[in-house]
Amino acid sequence: MSAPSHGWPTDETPLSAELLPDRVAAMLSRRISEGAIAPGTRLPTEQKLAALFGVSRNVVREAVARLRADGLVDARQGVGSFVLAPERRLAIRIDAAALGGEGMAQLFELRAILETEAARLAATRRTEADLERIGAALERMRGEERWEEGSIDADLVFHREIAAATGNAFIETFVSFICERIRGSIRHARAINPIADLVEVNLGEHDRIYAALRAAAPDEAEAAMRAHLVGAAARVGVTLKR
Amino acid sequence: MSAPSHGWPTDETPLSAELLPDRVAAMLSRRISEGAIAPGTRLPTEQKLAALFGVSRNVVREAVARLRADGLVDARQGVGSFVLAPERRLAIRIDAAALGGEGMAQLFELRAILETEAARLAATRRTEADLERIGAALERMRGEERWEEGSIDADLVFHREIAAATGNAFIETFVSFICERIRGSIRHARAINPIADLVEVNLGEHDRIYAALRAAAPDEAEAAMRAHLVGAAARVGVTLKR
DNA sequence: ACCTCCATGTTGTAGGATGATGCGATCACA
DNA sequence: TGTGATCGCATCATCCTACAACATGGAGGT
Known part of the structure; x- marks a missing residue:
């Protein structure tokens, strides 16, 4: 599990002074917009994401909440969070x-x-x-x-x-x-x-x-x-x- | 404390099927963009917001995290969350x-x-x-x-x-x-x-x-x-x- | 074969505990 | 009295556990 085979965290982003949720959200966001996670796919559960990124589930929740606010994913209670098709994205940001x-x-x-x-x-x-x-x-x-x-x-x-x-x-x-x-x-x-x-x-x-x-x-x-x-x-x- | 004197929650937004963090974020966001909370002002603490809206701190945190992601507020650890001037907003959304x-x-x-x-x-x-x-x-x-x-x-x-x-x-x-x-x-x-x-x-x-x-x-x-x-x-x- | 009910997994919410940080007040000292 | 360092405290950041709401699929009965 610790292997980089899954290609998940492997800490990219040299982690500056950014807060944890920001970093997690940024990583997930990049994966999604690059198409590494196809639309319709279900994200790993919050617990698994928490384990993968080495943070608490609370942090993952804030990250996912941000993705949801930007229209990148759709979280359905009791089911999971799914990557949305690009036409449903409704936010644009300039950093x-x-x-x-x-x-x-x-x-x-x-x-x-x-x-x-x-x-x-x-x-x-x-x-x-x-x-x-x-x-x-x-x-x-x-x-x-x-x-x-x-x-x-x-x-x-x-x-x-x-x-x-x-x-x-x-x-x-x-x-x-x-x-x-x-x-x-x-x-x-x-x-x-x-x-x-x-x-x-x-x-x-x-x-x-x-x-x-x-x-x-x-x-x-x-x-x-x-x-x-x-x-x-x-x-x-x-x-x-x- | 229960008085509406402060003019805070008084549940506007007929609360549809939206999730709690969304509602809280929407309320705060409206207050800010309408100018009801002047730039530079400090928001109530997370605990007070939680009490005012009748939700847990966790929910408030997700809401504030969203405002921060949109560049509306700047949360400084140990101090508080402050409303930012409009020129720092960095997201644009089309609903x-x-x-x-x-x-x-x-x-x-x-x-x-x-x-x-x-x-x-x-x-x-x-x-x-x-x-x-x-x-x-x-x-x-x-x-x-x-x-x-x-x-x-x-x-x-x-x-x-x-x-x-x-x-x-x-x-x-x-x-x-x-x-x-x-x-x-x-x-x-x-x-x-x-x-x-x-x-x-x-x-x-x-x-x-x-x-x-x-x-x-x-x-x-x-x-x-x-x-x-x-x-x-x-x-x-x-x-x-x- | 079909329907019902429940076990299970997942997200949503609650509430507490602890660490990190920055500000202000207090106190010691000259 | 003035100045500086120290400490307390409020607050956010993170973590943890627990429970509720909800959907799905399978077991079991009819």
Whole structure:
């Protein structure tokens, strides 16, 4: 039983400071998403998993609960836990580890795709109420001198409101998710690269977007958003292609 | 202590057949995302939460573990669990409930935005190995007569491989997530609207995409992908604008 | 052959005990 | 009085045992 024949635990993941349930969940999750455990298959019982990983059943339960929350498995009382088919997975996560350097550039690329198109759609679909909310965020940005907490927050709201103005709930969700992830990583960059005096540049870019939205000009909105994102990327040391 | 003065549990959510940890997690999650519990605030201790909800600490732990996995709270040993600021959330979920009618149309719109751009990028970045994988998926589709399990699966792989060919891991993740969600809902539609003989149409559309990718023609790839998605949407009773 | 009932295995929940950790208060000392 | 180290304590992390809820399959009776 101690042999690695089953290929189960064999402690991969050099076990950092992560908690036990996280590690167990990560291992199981990888096995499943790699297809090493076919959909429909029953997982080993919680007791066996506990024995295999050398942890208590409680830890295994927390791990399985997480897999269930992500829609990877379906635990049926009295029967067992079964791996679900991929189409039932309903969560997507981006771990902070993937956000260094290359990851940041890729995330900006994805952001550009979504937001330029969002700006285009918003230009034709926005209501007066939408414009009002977007304008309010703009004013909040204008109030600040430096590019710090308050204005960064207003920036986020600005982008999110534009996404919301498309009337597409999914676009809003995805855009605001990506923006928040990026913003979280900006703080670090800010300490390294002082960009305080770039507020005016930033504001100018936002103004152009807002004007285009108000004018209901899709092409201009898209172009302005693209220009803004290229600038924003550059300001955090990322070059955005196209 | 039994008073509702604190405004905590007072059992909202008419408690369906959901499990206890799910219910507790859902309640806490709603409080947090609604802003009823400000970021930085410390949650009640696990014991108090257990008492408030009338469940065991074990259940509370599973609920809190889920919140932590979603990045909503940060539990520090010996101190407590604290609500995190929104920018640290690292999970996004789409619940199946939102996918009826309007939701489906919106999801297709988002898909179109991502995949048309993905096709454009893939056209210039794809390697020979990418083309091989995409072609293999195409062949698997061609083998099937009807539009059923096997070919639907191959269809998914086809789209995912194109997204992967962009070299952008996030694009791949998001696209495959969306495709899988859509596919899950297709099954139902298929029973209603027999589209078996549309295989050839579908295949033709895919062929055009593949040819454009092989020819490294971005504009054609984008156009072919857009045409395909418009068709695919129509086949499930959704009209895609633009 | 069919139906009923029970033994068994599994997940779900409860409740306690113990270790690890970080914070704050207390106390000793200058 | 001020300063620093030490200790207690609250809290999470993990482990353990036990029982309840539930599903399945087989034994046994009709």
